[in-house]
Amino acid sequence: ETGVTQSPTHLIKTRGQQVTLRCSSQSGHNTVSWYQQALGQGPQFIFQYYREEENGRGNFPPRFSGLQFPNYSSELNVNALELDDSALYLCASSLAGTGRYGYTFGSGTRLTVV
């Protein structure tokens, strides 16, 4: 059974550019959530996808968008990058959209915006 995998592991982008981060959910999991973790802070919820539909969103602007594919993998897209978008982006997967069985996290993508 494979865990949650994220790519790339590190990324450097210029302010104003666009970025796509990718996540493969754990085998059998149909729910994917994305979190942003700034240095020294706890992760903040961006949004969640359950069976290819967004079913929850945190306090992030519309330039943060996502997709979930039929195989339950997911993408996080961020447009018009700002310096404050520099953070560790974490993907988590779960068996159910309610989080009843807890979440399995990936190793994250470290995004640096310069």
Next chain:
Amino acid sequence: KQEVTQIPAALSVPEGENLVLNCSFTDSAIYNLQWFRQDPGKGLTSLLLIQSSQREQTSGRLNASLDKSSGRSTLYIAASQPGDSATYLCAVGARYTGKLIFGQGTTLQVKP
């Protein structure tokens, strides 16, 4: 609005000590609570998951308790080892949405 607080922010103990990490939350209407470990620059590793109807969970040297009425959870680590050094995060699961609300973490250093 649910808020999660972890105290202390940092802790340094000698090897072999038993220790308790604290987590408090403001809204008792939670779905569950999960404790995670995070090594520097890495992702989160799930340690224990407690459903809202449960009082505690145990795994090896770790024991987590949950008291919904008082809005508190504790993570007890027995016989600490240098390999336990990491940041420990607690997260409450919101009802119906599955969203996790995290505390800021407790950074633990266990000295040999």
